Amino acid sequence: MAIELTVQGTCDARFLPVREVFVENFNSFGETGASLAITLDGKSVVDIWAGYADAARTQQWKRDTIANVYSTTKGMTAICAHRLVDQGRLDLDAPVAKYWPEFAAAGKERLPVRYLLSHQAGMAAVRQPLAPDAVYDWETMAGALAQQEPWWEPGSKHGYHALTYGWLVGEVIRRLSGKSVGAFFRDEVAQPFGIDCQIGLPAAEDVRVAPLTPPPPPPPEQLDLLMAILKDPESLLAKSFINPPILPEAANSREWRGAEIPAANGHTNARALAGVYGILACGGAVNGRRLLSRQSIQHASTEQANGPDALLPMHTCFGLGFMLSTPNEKMGPNPRTFGHGGMGGSMAFADPEAGVGFGYVMNEMHTGLWLIDPRPAAIIAALYRCL
Secondary structure, three states: OOOOOOEEEEHHHHHHHHHHHHHHHHHHHOOOOOEEEEEOOOEEEEEEEEEOOOOOOOOOOOOOEEEEEEEHHHHHHHHHHHHHHHHOOOOOOOHHHHHHHHHHHHOOOOEEEEHHHOOOOOOOOOOOOOOOOHHHOHHHHHHHHHHHHOOOOOOOOOOOOOOOOHHHHHHHHHHHHHOOOHHHHHHHHHHHHHHOOOEEHHHHHHEEEEOOOOOOOOOOOEEEEEEEHHHHHOOOOHHHHOOOOOHHHHHOOHHHHHHOOOEEEEEEEEHHHHHHHHHHHHHOOOOOOOOOOHHHHHHOOOOOOOOOEOOOOOOOEOOOEEEOOOOOOOOOOOOOOEEOOOOOOOOOEOOOOOOEEEEEEEEEEOOOOOOOOOOHHHHHHHHHHHO
């Protein structure tokens, strides 16, 4: 039986089939609450939201509701790094140690910055066991990574740096700018461009947050990342996700929201994600203000690593800080599309060829072996049928 759903917001008539798929997700995939936004040539064509902001289904999802988007945050962190490139302050081919001298330890003195962004650094996890609260302590995480020996010869292969990406790229940003990643993103991106996204959420903003609902255990026959992690807690894959050990409910805590974890704890909504990626899809500038140069956008979306992932049991493809489409999972049909998804289901990307910016944020987490959750995947397919 179909649920009764009130969809709020605006949707151009041309994209009503996209709205229909968004609604169908609530019936087919057990959606609780979600927001979807799409820009085309810099103009909003879809900006809708529906459902509930809480698992008990007592609070309506509102226009300004935000949620933790896990790894979708990585794209925002990458934008910060590329802004430093545009400002002439960061050379992606320079050794990380040029900006972060302590990083030269354990044979990393020549490791270039670009390998941090392309997941080729071999720094996907910390070997030494870390306390649960280390995830909230920047100095602890940066210090541990500075001393860590790479798990593979940097540049020889690629493997997803699920959490360490944020501290690795973030410490370079901090050393160069004198600001934390959250402060740099706020001052350079969020405030100037009106992007409702924060890395390190003040307590006063908690009232707007839709808490995440962890996914139920998958059936035994379903391929699943969590099950792969738990199968061998001593594996590199496991250590990359659970060292420091992070409980599923941590994402709804004040400690998690307030910390700056630039690989995983951005809080935002679909409108903000479509807005920022929409700027990148249209050359990097809006209203006379430039977010990134065309050269940086081209560089960021150029393939750096492609093939079987050294950690994830799947094929991955990376540019500089962004995921790219793979043969089996595509952000639309065009080859220059780039963006990032997040654990549980959030998704955002830019398609410069079509002039599309896309954002999808939800609070009902799903799990499986995919890079693009089936919910936004269905919406993306409907979007390109409308273009």
